[in-house]
Amino acid sequence: MSSNIEFALISAIIANKDFHTANKLQINEGFFASPETREVYRFLRNTYFDSSTHGQVPSAEMVKYHFPSFFFTPTHDTVAILASQLRREKVRTEILKLSQDLGVLAEKDPFEALQSIRAESAKLAALSEAGADLPLSGAHDVLLNRYEAVQTSNGLLGIPYPWQAMNEETQGMQPSQFIILYGRPKSMKSWIAVHEAVHAYVHSRKRVLFYTREMNPLMVAQRVACALTKVDYKSYKNGTLQPEIKQHVFTVLKELIDDEKSLNVQNGQGPCFVITTDRSGANSGGGGGVGWLQSKIRDLKPDIVFVDGMYLMMDDRSRSRSVDWKNMAHISQDLKLTAQDFDIPVVGVTQATRAADKSKGEDLTELAYADAFGQDADAVFRVSKKDVIDENNQKRTELYLTAPGLREGKFDGIIVRGEPATSFDYIKTIIDMEAEDDGKHDSAYGSKGSSSPFKKGDVGPKIPLKTLKTVK
Known part of the structure; x- marks a missing residue:
């Protein structure tokens, strides 16, 4: 038997x-x-x-x-x-x-x-x-x-982040983990969430559920489409893509339908990317809380969930929507339990306080609304933006990803490019944030010739969807 x-x-x-x-x-x-x-x-x-x-x-x-x-x-x-x-x-x-x-x-x-x-x-x-x-x-x-x-797995237990240096310390986005991305308004934290979600979908072939209250679902869909096809978001948004690039984008999106059908996606198998919100029709003012999100998880059976704007969710316990610390604590606790009960990583996106403008992300006091976010999370990553002049005297945006809170390990952070949809590529590893603020770039980061144990470049199993290509 x-x-x-x-x-x-x-x-x-x-x-x-x-x-x-x-x-x-x-x-x-x-x-x-x-x-x-x-x-x-x-x-x-x-x-x-x-x-x-x-x-x-x-x-x-x-x-x-x-x-x-x-x-x-x-x-x-x-x-x-x-x-x-x-x-x-x-x-x-x-x-x-x-x-x-x-x-x-x-x-x-x-x-x-x-x-x-x-x-x-x-x-x-x-x-x-x-x-x-x-x-x-x-x-x-x-x-x-x-x-x-x-x-x-060479140290990897969860769904890989897009950056090897982050994976080496965190072992990926692991089942049951509650992970937080936070930053000041317009710091591109939602773009980082989209990039991580697309990476999980394309490279790890995962089922991704992306819940949004921060943005309109159509806006999220536009960002995801550009991230999938690696085209300039501003050109897409303004309708100024070159004809051949436009054709490529919409050919890829159309072929995804056949790709998902062949993988029996509707029966809870195979990779898929679903964007959802409770801001629709009569429910736009009330909507659902974490309980509503859990019903979606039961239906779609995702491998990972992203919650963009978790501070905007309804508190199921008080049946109210507010930024009161008690409501925020309830939402944080319920999202943590959701990750544990469904045994999947849940990534929440929230705001930083104004104090973050003057700090370097050394601790979790910058997290807005409630201390519970930092207490409940297994990993907390801060996203901050900085415009720099490169060696060609061209302005570019860099994003600093630091980790003021990890349940296990210590991660000083990395710097990545901040080019919406086209590039969030790894640049350098942060060794000393204060040295960087003083302009000592060589001592602040790892470099091509440094002795940093981290590897340079993006990471991910190279098994992309057959239709997804990079448009230069």
């Missing part, structure tokens, strides 16, 4: 492209008794966490190529049901094995048998369900599985 469940679970993971559920339910190689299913599951896990194929599940043809003798078992059960049954089988097997060992041990020394019962009961308790309790004595398989996932 256990062997059949093992083959059925792996077959369901491949058929539904759903390793996420098995991983969320803490299924690891130790649950598989068959050497063959154990090897196939390791292959699926390594592919899913590998930095070049992150989040993807190999096809049945690819699995058959690597494991010609693997027997696919068609099933109508979900990955969650099969994973639960596999856990039951594993617990049953371990209990039977323990009872046999205890019988032998009790004949020799009953007190030693009693000690064995106490030790093994903690392991069985940890094995019995994927809950919050994790006795250290029973954590071996869980910790080993996570360590090997990190090792396989």
